[in-house]
Amino acid sequence: MQKRNLGNSGLEVSAIGYGAMGLSHGYGPATDKQQAIALLRAAVERGVTFFDTAQIYGAENEELVGEALAPFRNQVVIATKFGFELGRADKQQVLNSRPEHIRQVTEGSLQRLRVESIDLYYQHRVDPDVPIEDVAGTVKDLIQEGKVMPAENRKANQAVVDLLARIAEEKRATPAQIALAWLLAQKPWIVPIPGTTKLHRLAENIGAAAVELTTDDLRRIEDAVAGITVHGARYPEHLQQRVGR
Secondary structure, three states, rough: OOEEOOOOOOOOOOOOOOOOEEEEEEEEOOHHHHHHHHHHHHHHHHHOOOEOOHHHHHHHHHHHHHHHHHHHHHHHEEEEEEEEEOOOOOOOOOOOOOOOHHHHHHHHHHHHHHHEEEEEEEEEEOOOOEEEEEEEEHHHHHHHHOOOHHHHHHHHHHHHHHHHHHHHHHHHHOOOHHHHHHHHHHHHOOOOOOOOOOOHHHHHHHHHHHHOOOOOHHHHHHHOOOOOOOOOOOOOOOHHHHOOO
16 A cells, blocks of 8 residues: 655655444444444555544444554554534534634544544534634644644654564564563563563463564664653652652
C-alpha cells in the first residue's frame, strides 16, 4: 500500500483510508458487530493504516473501531471528531463546541476507542456560538494533557514504532518483545510486569526474555526515543503527589 502524509501534521498513512461511518450510521441498519470487526481487521491486513470515525456516528461506531483495532494500535492512525451534542432523545444533530462539552465528550471517545491519546482530533462542524479561539485553546489543553497527539510529535513517535518493527523483523520477534527486551537491558534488576488478558499475549511477553539486543540495537532505539517529547502527566495531580512516598 502506498503512503501519503496528511498535510503538515506529520502523520504518514495509507493512500486509501477507511471511513467507518456506514458501519452503524447513515446507511440503513447497522452491520453485524463481528462482521464489522472482521471487515476493519481485513482492512489492516490489506495495508490500510488510516481509520476515520466520529462521535456523532454513535457510541457503537467508535466502540467498533476501538475493539477491532486494539491489536494493531501501534500500526494505525485513528481519527475522530467532536462538535455535536450526543445522546439527544430527539435524535437531532445540535452543534456544541463549548470547551466544557469538548472535554466531556473527549473522555468518552478515549474510552470507546481504547486509546490513551487520539491521533487526529478535529471539529466536525463549526459552532457559530463558540469563538474558534476557545475551541483551539481547548484542544491545545487536551494536547498538553496527553489526550490528543500533538502534530509535531507524531513523526518522532512513528520513527520509534518503525524502528522497533525493523529490529523485531531482524530478531524474528514482535515489536512488543523488542520494547520489553529494551527495558530488560537497562539494568539487571529491572523486572517489567506487563499485564494482559489474552493467553497468546502472555506467551509473547514471556518470550521477550529470550530476545537479545546488541549494543547497536540499544543505541538505535535510544537515538529514536531521544526525539520524543513526552506530553501529559503520568497521573492526575492528586495521585501524582502520592508517588515516591
